[in-house]
Amino acid sequence: MFEKTFDDTKINRAVLCGLNAGCLSQEENASEESLEELEALLETAGGECVGTVLQNKATPDPRTFLGEGKVEEVKALVEASGADLVIFDNELSPSQQRALTEALGVQVLDRSALILDIFAQRARTSEGRLQVELAQYKYLLPRLTGMWGHLVRQNAAGGKSPIGTRGPGETQLESDRRLIREKITRLERELKEVRRVRATQRQRREKNEVPVVAIVGYTNAGKSTLLNALTGAGIPANNRLFDTLDTTTRTLELSDTCTVLISDTVGFISKLPHHLVEAFKATLEELEYADLLLHVIDASHPDWREQAEVVERLITELGAWETPRVDVFNKADLLDGDILPHGEDIVTISAKTGAGLDSLADKLRGRLDQGAHKVTLHLPYDQGGLMDMLYREAKVETVEYGETIEAVVTCTPKVLGRVKDYITDGWTPPKEFWED
Numbered sequence: 001m002f003e004k005t006f007d008d009t010k011i012n013r014a015v016l017c018g019l020n021a022g023c024l025s026q027e028e029n030a031s032e033e034s035l036e037e038l039e040a041l042l043e044t045a046g047g048e049c050v051g052t053v054l055q056n057k058a059t060p061d062p063r064t065f066l067g068e069g070k071v072e073e074v075k076a077l078v079e080a081s082g083a084d085l086v087i088f089d090n091e092l093s094p095s096q097q098r099a100l101t102e103a104l105g106v107q108v109l110d111r112s113a114l115i116l117d118i119f120a121q122r123a124r125t126s127e128g129r130l131q132v133e134l135a136q137y138k139y140l141l142p143r144l145t146g147m148w149g150h151l152v153r154q155n156a157a158g159g160k161s162p163i164g165t166r167g168p169g170e171t172q173l174e175s176d177r178r179l180i181r182e183k184i185t186r187l188e189r190e191l192k193e194v195r196r197v198r199a200t201q202r203q204r205r206e207k208n209e210v211p212v213v214a215i216v217g218y219t220n221a222g223k224s225t226l227l228n229a230l231t232g233a234g235i236p237a238n239n240r241l242f243d244t245l246d247t248t249t250r251t252l253e254l255s256d257t258c259t260v261l262i263s264d265t266v267g268f269i270s271k272l273p274h275h276l277v278e279a280f281k282a283t284l285e286e287l288e289y290a291d292l293l294l295h296v297i298d299a300s301h302p303d304w305r306e307q308a309e310v311v312e313r314l315i316t317e318l319g320a321w322e323t324p325r326v327d328v329f330n331k332a333d334l335l336d337g338d339i340l341p342h343g344e345d346i347v348t349i350s351a352k353t354g355a356g357l358d359s360l361a362d363k364l365r366g367r368l369d370q371g372a373h374k375v376t377l378h379l380p381y382d383q384g385g386l387m388d389m390l391y392r393e394a395k396v397e398t399v400e401y402g403e404t405i406e407a408v409v410t411c412t413p414k415v416l417g418r419v420k421d422y423i424t425d426g427w428t429p430p431k432e433f434w435e436d
Contacts, residue, residue, distance in 0.1 A: 012047040015077055018089035019055050019066060027271065030054060030089035033303055034270065038089045038111060045118050050081040064103060065096045075104050087114055091271070094143040112139060112273035119276065127194050134187040135275040137180050144176055211260045211368040213252070214287050216315065217296035218307035219267025222330040224248075226296055226351040227264045230361075254361060258369040259395070263290075270310045277317065284318050292367055293325035299341060299348065300334035326363055332356060371413050375426035379405040379419075386419060 016038050018030025032054065039049045053066075053074055061067045065088070066074070078086060085107050086100070092110040100108040109117075116139055119132045215223045231250040249263040265284060277284075287293065293315070297308050308327075315321060329341040333350040340348040347363055349356030374397075379386055384405060390396050395410040411419065 012085050013050045013081065013083045014042055014047050014085040014087050015074060015081065015083045016042070016049055016052045016087050016089065017055070017066065017074060018053070019057060019060055021057050021060055023059050024090075028090060034089050037270070038087065038114070041111070041114050041118065042087065045114060045121065047085065050083050051077045053077065060090075063096065063099050065090065065092060065100065071100065071103050078104055078106055085109065087111070089271075097143065111271050112275070115269070115273055115276065127191075130187055130190055130194070131276075134184065134191065135273065135278070137184050137187070138275040138278070139273065141177065141180050141184070144173060144180070211258075211291040212289065213260050213262040213292045213294060213364065213368070214290040215262065215264050215294045215296060216287065216311060217267060217328075218298065218311055219269050221267065221296045221298040221307070222351045223264050223267065223296050226294070226328070226330065226349075227262060229351045229354060229357055231262060252364075254365045255369065258365060258372060260291075260364065260368055262294075268311045268314050270306075272310075272314065277314065287315065287318050287320040287323065290320070290323055292364070293320065293323050294328050295325050296328045296330050298331055299329040300331040324367065326360075326367070328360065372410050373416060373426055374408065374410045375416070375419075375423045377405075377407045377409060377419055377422045378424050379407065379422050381405065383422065386422075389418070390415070 016035055018035050018038070020029045020031060035052050035054060039052070042049055053070070055066050055070050057067060057070075064071045074086065077083070083106060086104055086109070088100075088108070088110045090110065091112060092100070092108070097108055097110065116132070116136055120136065123129045123132045215227060217223050227248065227250065231252050247263055247265055249261055252260050252262045254260060265287070295308070295311060295315075297304050301307060315323075325345065327341075327343075327346045329346065329348040330351050332340060332348045332355060333353050342348065347356060347360045349360055351357075377390075381404070387396075387399070387405065387407070390407065390409050390411075394412070394415045397408045397410065400406045409419075416423070
């Protein structure tokens with residue numbers, strides 16, 4: 001489908017480039033910190049950084065982005081270091097990418113292409129692969145022209161193409177465009193079906209009144225480690241970017257009467273390709289329907305505030321800005337000093353050592369416990385129809401048939417009101433204010 005960006009037989013050596021221009025926004029600009037993150041992304045993809053170039057310029061060059069002089073400097077660095085790849089921290093237009101590839105004599109990628117390559121390596125589930133493939137095709141479609149640049153178009157300069165070059169280039173280009181558009185349509189249709197299945201599952205959870213918690217945060221903040229610590233999920237948790245792409249959901253027993261579903265999600269990152277945000281909505285739309293978000297923040301990272309802002313912006317873009325959240329400052333074991341982040345909706349933990357997890361569990365219980373009670377019921381057989389309702393709307397633990405139907409059930413207040421006359425243990429109706 002795609003020509004592989006990275007060669008499996010060797011480590012790609014790459015020069016990293018970035019532009020800091022006054023006319024670009026902070027999100028669009030490159031900096032020393034964002035280039036360090038780009039280097040970490042390159043290592044995650046299996047490459048090696050052999051040099052970096054950060055250009056300060058008032059405005060990007062329309063053709064080469066950096067400008068002719070700086071491009072010559074990059075070319076000399078590529079030749080001296082033996083690099084076979086140049087990666088830009090900024091987003092390049094298709095024409096700029098083509099011009100730079102021709103000028104530098106090696107493959108040129110931007111940050112979006114690098115992230116897409118990592119996602120393609122890491123996706124494991126069929127849904128994850130669908131999402132990555134859709135994002136790749138949307139990224140590739142406007143760049144097809146450059147792939148056929150070696151063939152002269154029918155409308156070449158001067159109005160006439162050389163003998164032997166008429167037709168095929170344009171025909172192949174249009175054929176590829178049509179093929180990719182058809183694939184995009186098919187993938188969007190398949191992902192729509194995934195969303196339909198998810199919606200059905202979500203309705204079932206809502207019917208059963210099971211609260212849903214979604215763990216979100218910047219990539220490598222420790223989300224998978226936290227899910228493992230809370231639930232024993234056994235998810236591989238490594239110190240590398242985008243280690244988790246496929247959503248994992250586990251059950252968490254907060255108490256005898258409060259069970260929640262808690263989900264790990266793909267990590268966010270600055271300059272996340274728009275195609276990926278769109279493609280991963282089938283997974284990330286769970287954020288909008290979650291009862292609570294746990295925003296995991298790497299408290300040991302010097303730029304944690306900027307990382308948290310990136311996550312907040314993406315949460316808003318995904319339509320989950322009104323969902324209640326708790327900020328979980330992780331990696332407290334790496335912090336110096338006695339004063340830790342604190343507040344009403346803040347918990348400081350170390351998912352690695354387990355410090356602070358009890359406080360987090362207390363916070364979850366306070367937010368999600370719906371006042372359920374585990375009670376013992378003795379139902380007369382003429383009220384046996386209530387068992388159907390209990391199976392639908394409560395958590396039935398045991399049922400025994402004797403002189404009556406004896407059932408141990410965890411009920412929400414709404415269900416308790418319907419069966420209160422048959423409760424023999426576990427709950428007493430609250431007294432009204434006029435009762436002693």
